[in-house]
Amino acid sequence: MTHLQEGDKAPDFRSTTQDGEPLTLADLAGQRTILYFYPKDNTSGCTLEAQSLRDGREELARRGFRIVGVSPDSERSHRNFCDKHALNFTLLADTDHSVCEAYGVWAEKSMYGRKYMGVLRTTFVIDAEGRIEKIFTKVDTKNHYRQTSAPTTGRRGDHETRGADHPDRRHVGSSRRHGGSAPE
Template identity: 55%
Template sequence: MAIQIGDKAPEVLGTDQNGNEIKLSDFKGRKIALYFYPKDNTSGCTAQACSLRDGYESLRAAGYEVIGVSKDSAKSHQGFISKQELPFNLIADTETKLQEQFGVWAEKSMYGRKYMGTLRTTFIINEEGVVERIITPKEVNTKDHANQILNN
């Protein structure tokens, strides 16, 4: 069953680009913008990451921490962070465990071909670790995502 508004987020979120375990309790007292995206270094995902990078100081000032999640490897994440100068961590969810918990690993379709992939979704988790808002794939504006989070 996918995580919904009002549910507590899992304590262990995953492992970041440097092999460090990321836990909910690491961010006690802060809100988390946990965003799931399909793939490093693709146009939409780069636009979204850069919007969050450019709005990072405003997000931090508003009490948010930003964490990205995709199926890409830690090595891929390191390159993406370096290339785009991202100031936040990316979780390497290579086995899609976190994506499945949040219900964003799903069947997609392109040109009539069906495949499993990540639904671009952002979960806003409050200071107590409870999901208080979900920005769905249809709602995510990759080029203005930081403002979307700030101006809920």
């Protein structure tokens, strides 16, 4: 469960991309970023989510967004994932979980009575100044591009976000209905 709220300064990070290039939050300054955390390359829910963002990338770019995916997979795994699914955006290799931990999405999970540590599928929309604009904790993997690009209406629940003013803020991620909770 993330400790971050909409309006917070996004935590700084330093990691490497699928191409072995370093990337920091400062490198993303000046443009809006969809920073999405997912459990594992080449699994069903994660692939659907990546394909949705891939298919919407041009429209998102026209609207000033950059897409960056983060998982504990290696650079090599990310390169293979990008090649296999023609992904057209950056993936960060967070093998030590430091980025996931900074964003509060590395947590204990449970499946079939077995507990393990893993990524809580979560997406942060970060504005050009590095502040968190939106947090999506209930990710619709198949339609994530549409979910992240929907205009803000100000009505709670429209985008399945949990902002600072949401009454269930302390329960973020506790009623997840999306894929990616299986050990991967």
